[in-house]
Amino acid sequence: MGTIIFIGILFTSFIPMMLVMKQADNxxxxxxxxxxQSDEVQAAQELDVFAYPVEDEDMIKVYVENTGVVPATLKxxxxxxVYHTVDEVVAALDTxxxxxxxxxxxxxxxxxxxxxxxxxxxxxxxxxxxxxxxSGWFVPELGVCVHVAVGLWGAGYFKIQVTNATWxxxxxxxxxxxxxxxxxxxNVTTPGNYQVWVERKGWFGSWEPxxxxxxxxxxxxxxxxxxVTVTFGG
Amino acid sequence: MKMPRIKKRGLSPVIATIILxxxxxxxxxxxxxxxQGASTVIANSYVNDTLELLNEVTERFAVEHVSNxxxxxxxxxxxxxxxxxxxxxxxxxxxxxxxxxxxTFNSTFSANYTTSITAGILVLIEIDFSSYNLFPSDEVxxxxxxxxQNNAYYKYYVR
Numbered sequence: 312m313g314t315i316i317f318i319g320i321l322f323t324s325f326i327p328m329m330l331v332m333k334q335a336d337n338x339x340x341x342x343x344x345x346x347x348q349s350d351e352v353q354a355a356q357e358l359d360v361f362a363y364p365v366e367d368e369d370m371i372k373v374y375v376e377n378t379g380v381v382p383a384t385l386k387x388x389x390x391x392x393v394y395h396t397v398d399e400v401v402a403a404l405d406t407x408x409x410x411x412x413x414x415x416x417x418x419x420x421x422x423x424x425x426x427x428x429x430x431x432x433x434x435x436x437x438x439x440x441x442x443x444x445x446s447g448w449f450v451p452e453l454g455v456c457v458h459v460a461v462g463l464w465g466a467g468y469f470k471i472q473v474t475n476a477t478w479x480x481x482x483x484x485x486x487x488x489x490x491x492x493x494x495x496x497x498n499v500t501t502p503g504n505y506q507v508w509v510e511r512k513g514w515f516g517s518w519e520p521x522x523x524x525x526x527x528x529x530x531x532x533x534x535x536x537x538x539v540t541v542t543f544g545g
Numbered sequence: 546m547k548m549p550r551i552k553k554r555g556l557s558p559v560i561a562t563i564i565l566x567x568x569x570x571x572x573x574x575x576x577x578x579x580x581q582g583a584s585t586v587i588a589n590s591y592v593n594d595t596l597e598l599l600n601e602v603t604e605r606f607a608v609e610h611v612s613n614x615x616x617x618x619x620x621x622x623x624x625x626x627x628x629x630x631x632x633x634x635x636x637x638x639x640x641x642x643x644x645x646x647x648x649t650f651n652s653t654f655s656a657n658y659t660t661s662i663t664a665g666i667l668v669l670i671e672i673d674f675s676s677y678n679l680f681p682s683d684e685v686x687x688x689x690x691x692x693x694q695n696n697a698y699y700k701y702y703v704r
Contacts, residue, residue: 342603
């Protein structure tokens with residue numbers, strides 16, 4: 312009789328209690344795993360945000376490029392201290408254009424734009440604060456930034472030029488460079504495609520194109536950054 | 546003289562077994578009943594503690610934006626609860642004024658506010674600074690403290 316009661320207690324009290332506790336542990340472990348994944352997504356979110364004014368209008372558009380490896384759910388666009396609700400998912404390496412958003416312009420007005428995601432990440436506009444004066448919007452200068460990384464066996468003199476179908480810059484000539492970087496920015500006037508030429512002075516004094524030269528790059532401002540970077544290995 | 550014979554008789558084995566069984570069933574039943582109640586209480590307590598710990602570990606919130614009104618009498622703090630559980634928070638703001646004459650920080654003022662935020666919601670909290678009035682370039686340190694002991698911080702310079 313005692314044995315039966317003992318087994319009864321075991322099966323009706325102790326084992327159910329252990330099962331309930333184990334289930335609670337499972338829920339805890341699963342939820343903690345989920346929140347860890349969410350934290351990793353938060354850390355992996357990378358967005359490039361370009362805010363730009365609509366010409367001759369009191370409006371601002373925001374171009375978003377997801378440069379990360381995880382999708383980002385956009386929640387809000389802050390223009391100074393006012394936010395506009397957004398509910399849009401930008402997949403990894405995808406782009407999206409938000410707006411236009413109406414703003415009140417006046418002489419000396421400035422607009423600071425910040426984008427927030429559902430994971431509470433905030434991304435400021437890389438085009439900086441937008442300014443408005445009586446004459447209209449300030450627009451950034453466009454340019455092509457050329458970066459030449461000169462390695463151990465690539466030492467020498469370098470010259471760089473940026474061209475398009477109707478325009479070409481002056482040649483930029485560097486001093487003797489070895490195990491260093493050459494960074495030069497060429498201002499351009501209009502968005503579009505540009506060719507970047509990099510040449511190195513060879514052993515016999517003649518200029519020879521660097522591997523990969525010319526590279527074609529594109530400035531698509533305002534739907535992209537006003538300055539693009541082109542990199543060569545010397 | 547012959548003594549009268551006293552008749553002595555024990556319980557029959559059947560009666561003894563019944564009595565012993567009854568005692569075992571009574572005591573065993575009591576223990577069984579107690580153990581069931583105890584195990585239920587223990588299990589409930591364990592589950593509640595686990596879920597409370599789970600809420601503490603998984604709650605997420607951040608100070609998304611801070612601004613002030615033109616007069617400097619109100620500090621606006623937007624707190625975003627981006628977790629899955631509702632939270633109760635205390636918001637503390639401590640303003641420090643930079644004295645340009647002496648190049649020192651002085652004249653601090655603190656204020657606080659308590660509110661609850663539903664999961665997934667952005668809430669605007671207005672902190673009263675009317676008895677101090679924020680000055681441009683004042684540094685305001687904002688601390689949001691949840692009742693589950695988590696914190697979020699933000700540093701704001703008055704515009």
